[in-house]
Amino acid sequence: EVQLVESGGGLVQPGGSLRLSCAASGFTFSSYDMHWVRQLTGKGLEWVSSIGTSGNPYYPDSVKGRFTISRENAKNSLYLQMNSLRAGDTAVYYCARMKRGAYWYFDLWGRGTLVTVSS
Amino acid sequence: DIQMTQSPSSLSASVGDRVTITCRASQSIRSYLNWYQQKPGKAPKLLIYASSSLQSGVPSRFSGSGSGTDFTLTISSLQPEDFATYYCQQSYSMYTFGQGTKLEIK
Numbered sequence: 001e002v003q004l005v006e007s008g009g010g011l012v013q014p015g016g017s018l019r020l021s022c023a024a025s026g027f028t029f030s031s032y033d034m035h036w037v038r039q040l041t042g043k044g045l046e047w048v049s050s051i052g053t054s055g056n057p058y059y060p061d062s063v064k065g066r067f068t069i070s071r072e073n074a075k076n077s078l079y080l081q082m083n084s085l086r087a088g089d090t091a092v093y094y095c096a097r098m099k100r101g102a103y104w105y106f107d108l109w110g111r112g113t114l115v116t117v118s119s
Numbered sequence: 120d121i122q123m124t125q126s127p128s129s130l131s132a133s134v135g136d137r138v139t140i141t142c143r144a145s146q147s148i149r150s151y152l153n154w155y156q157q158k159p160g161k162a163p164k165l166l167i168y169a170s171s172s173l174q175s176g177v178p179s180r181f182s183g184s185g186s187g188t189d190f191t192l193t194i195s196s197l198q199p200e201d202f203a204t205y206y207c208q209q210s211y212s213m214y215t216f217g218q219g220t221k222l223e224i225k
Contacts, residue, residue: 035214045155045163045206047214060120060213094162103169104210105153109162 002026002108004095009113016085016117022078022095022110030073033098035106036080038091038115048093049080063089085117121145121209125217131225136197140220142190142207151211154183154192157219158203166205167192197222 008020020036036048049069050058057069068081078095093115097108122145132138142152150170155163165174167183170190180195194201202224207217 037214044218045208045216047216050214058213099168103151103153103172105165105168106155106163106208107165107168107174109164111162 004097004108004110006093006095006110006113009093009115011116011118012085013119014086014117017081017083018085018115020080020082020093020095020113020115022080024076024078024095024097027097027108029071029076033100034069034071034078035096035098036067036069036078037094037096037106037109038089039094039112040088040091046091050098051078082115085115087117089115090117091115121148121212121215123207123209123215123217125205125207125220127220128218129221129223131223132197133225134197134199138194138197138222140192140205140207140222142185142192142217144188144190144209144211147187148209148211150186151209152183152185152190153208153210154181155206155208156201156203157206163206199224 005023012018033052035050038048051069066084070079092112094112095110096106099107124143152170154167157163166177171183182193204219204221206219
């Protein structure tokens with residue numbers, strides 16, 4: 001089955017760190033750009049980071065310098081290392097696959113993992 | 120950064136109604152516009168990509184149009200399973216989402 005399964009979420013204190021994982025199955029993981037997208041509770045969607053097939057990472061300013069995306073193609077896995085966490089980082093974090101051709105779009109999403117930053 | 124603005128933020132409609140949701144980009148994004156449906160507690164689901172291309176498996180009552188800065192998502196005849204929140208998303212320059220449109224039952 002083609003799927004993405006996130007793990008690693010939980011409760012962390014402000015200033016703390018957390019590492020999220022995303023396990024991919026059913027497709028050639030190494031051939032796809034992969035992303036993290038988050039959703040603050042009751043709010044909209046925000047792109048958090050991406051990593052290309054060659055390993056190039058990209059981040060929005062809101063997380064640049066605090067979050068690090070990485071991938072391990074041999075394990076069909078995507079990671080997000082989150083440091084210096086803030087209350088505003090509290091959200092459900094989704095792993096998403098990007099289909100790239102003439103146009104780019106997220107065609108496969110995981111179920112998400114909840115990160116709560118609170119003292 | 121490119122900002123995406125959806126309207127309305129919420130919408131009440133009945134089964135069988137025709138519904139249109141609009142999305143405006145802060146600058147031209149050509150046709151790099153995608154639409155997603157999200158139901159409570161679930162991940163977003165791709166409906167439309169490249170402004171007007173229907174994702175495989177999505178019912179034909181969903182359609183998209185537009186280019187440049189103005190886009191629309193239309194549901195031709197609402198079904199009970201269509202009540203959800205809809206998001207537009209641009210992929211012309213990095214990736215940003217609209218704030219969402221919540222479609223509720225009247």
